[in-house]
Structures are given as C-alpha cells and as structure tokens.
Amino acid sequence: MNMGIKTINLICPTHQIAKRMALAMCAISALSCVGCAGFSSGRTEVIVMGMVHSEHKTSELYGIDTIQDYIRAINPDYILCEIPPDRLDLAYSEFMNTGFVTEPRVRVFPEYVFGIFPLSKEMDFTIVPCAGWTSEMALSRRTKLKRWATTRPDDMAEVERAEQAADAEIKERGLGDNPEGIHSDAYDEIVKRGLEPYNRLFNEDLNAGGWDNINAAHYANIEAAIEAHKGEGKRFLITFGAWHKYWFLEKLRQRKDITLRKPQDYLSK
Numbered sequence: 001m002n003m004g005i006k007t008i009n010l011i012c013p014t015h016q017i018a019k020r021m022a023l024a025m026c027a028i029s030a031l032s033c034v035g036c037a038g039f040s041s042g043r044t045e046v047i048v049m050g051m052v053h054s055e056h057k058t059s060e061l062y063g064i065d066t067i068q069d070y071i072r073a074i075n076p077d078y079i080l081c082e083i084p085p086d087r088l089d090l091a092y093s094e095f096m097n098t099g100f101v102t103e104p105r106v107r108v109f110p111e112y113v114f115g116i117f118p119l120s121k122e123m124d125f126t127i128v129p130c131a132g133w134t135s136e137m138a139l140s141r142r143t144k145l146k147r148w149a150t151t152r153p154d155d156m157a158e159v160e161r162a163e164q165a166a167d168a169e170i171k172e173r174g175l176g177d178n179p180e181g182i183h184s185d186a187y188d189e190i191v192k193r194g195l196e197p198y199n200r201l202f203n204e205d206l207n208a209g210g211w212d213n214i215n216a217a218h219y220a221n222i223e224a225a226i227e228a229h230k231g232e233g234k235r236f237l238i239t240f241g242a243w244h245k246y247w248f249l250e251k252l253r254q255r256k257d258i259t260l261r262k263p264q265d266y267l268s269k
Contacts, residue, residue: 044226044258045235047074047266048249050182050242051082051111062179067115070179072123073266076237078229079116080130080222082109082244088129092117105133111239128225130238132217134208141209148202159198166194183262188246195243215247222248230257 049070056064083106091106095117101107149156169190175181195211203210218240226236238248252260
C-alpha cells in the first residue's frame with residue numbers, strides 16, 4: 001500500500017498540491033475555531049467572576065438572572081465556589097431534595113442557592129468547593145475585631161475609613177451595581193487600596209482569618225482544582241466575593257499555562 005501511495009503522488013503532482021492545500025485549510029479552520037464548542041487545545045481557561053452576595057437579590061443590573069446568563073454563555077466545566085469543602089454535600093442535597101438550603105454558611109449566598117444550584121439541573125458542570133473558611137476561624141476573627149474596637153481604636157478607625165472610602169469611590173464611579181464595572185481593573189485597584197490597612201494592621205494578628213491568609217487558603221484550593229485537570233482543555237469559573245477577585249487575579253496572572261479571560265468576553269452588555 002505504501003508503494004501505491006508514493007506512485008500516485010509522483011505520477012499526479014496535482015494530487016500532492018491539493019493535499020497540501022487541504023492541510024493548510026484545516027490549519028486555518030482550527031485556528032479560527034479556538035473558541036468554538038468542541039475544539040480543545042488542551043490549554044486551561046480560567047474566568048474569575050466576582051459575586052456581590054445578598055445584593056444579587058435586589059440588583060437590577062447584576063441579579064440572579066444575569067448570573068445565570070453569564071454562566072450559560074461561559075459554559076464552564078468546573079465552577080470553583082466560595083463554599084467550604086465540608087458544607088457542599090449537605091447544602092446541595094438539601095437543594096435537590098427540598099428546593100431549599102438551610103445549611104447556614106451556604107444559604108447566605110443567593111448566587112448558589114438561586115443561581116448555580118438550579119443551573120446544575122440543566123447544565124453539565126461540576127461544582128468544586130474551594131473556600132478556606134471555617135467556623136472556628138470566623139469566630140476567632142469576630143471576637144478579636146470586637147475586642148480591638150476598644151483596645152486598638154485608632155487601627156480600627158483607619159481600617160473603617162479606608163473601606164468606606166473604597167465603597168464610596170466604587171459607587172461614585174458607577175462600578176458597583178454593574179457586572180462590567182465589577183470586572184474591571186479600576187474596581188480591583190480601588191478594592192486593593194481600600195483593604196490595604198486591614199491587611200497591614202490585622203493580617204498576622206488574625207492568623208488564619210487575616211486577609212492575605214484566608215485568600216491564600218482559598219487560592220490553594222483553587223489551584224489544586226486547576227492542577228487536577230491540567231492539560232485537559234477544561235474551562236474553570238471562579239465565583240467568590242468580588243473583593244477577593246484582585247487577589248486571585250494577581251496569582252493567576254503569574255501562570256503561563258492558562259488562558260485567563262473576563263466574564264464579559266462571553267456575554268456583552
């Protein structure tokens with residue numbers, strides 16, 4: 001058979017030309033379909049989508065319906081969520097069995113209870129719990145901050161001023177109740193600046209509950225989930241509170257083996 005193929009190619013040079021043209025057209029077609037369904041380069045895609053938690057229930061521009069529209073357009077393989085690993089099974093089983101979630105840590109996040117959990121019935125994605133939060137850490141943080149209101153009033157006042165200034169600037173610039181604004185570099189810069197005193201003054205003293213510390217715990221779980229499917233061409237959607245977003249993006253931008261995209265790349269205004 002190999003002899004026959006060589007002979008045909010020698011006798012009919014036009015066949016060889018046609019073959020080369022066909023290969024070239026295939027290459028062009030593949031390049032043009034990088035974002036098409038069914039095509040996978042083996043490169044991991046990551047999208048970070050900032051959540052505003054309870055505000056999703058009242059927001060006109062970033063409500064539950066908008067979250068679901070984005071997720072349908074993104075069509076992720078995995079959703080890495082702000083739920084602790086020991087809370088997801090109970091919360092999700094409650095939802096599937098009754099339609100309600102009473103698990104205390106998850107029920108406060110409408111993006112999961114009313115958005116992502118219902119979508120799981122119509123879409124084929126895996127929910128991965130990635131929060132580093134624990135009830136013990138939360139109690140310790142709450143107790144210390146309450147005590148510091150009396151013992152470290154100047155530090156507490158500096159933290160409060162910075163966070164309030166960040167909130168005010170976000171509102172003044174129209175970045176808060178708007179998915180386009182929330183997923184902008186300007187939003188991340190304001191948030192990082194607003195949290196600088198909290199991180200500088202309290203991170204070490206809060207131990208696991210400190211800002212850098214808890215984000216490092218979140219990110220370790222996120223990175224482990226991505227690494228577990230490295231090279232498979234999967235799409236990961238990270239859904240944490242929007243103020244965590246800049247922290248994760250700074251880490252993700254250091255990776256050279258992923259394609260980092262914004263939610264608005266999939267769904268325009």
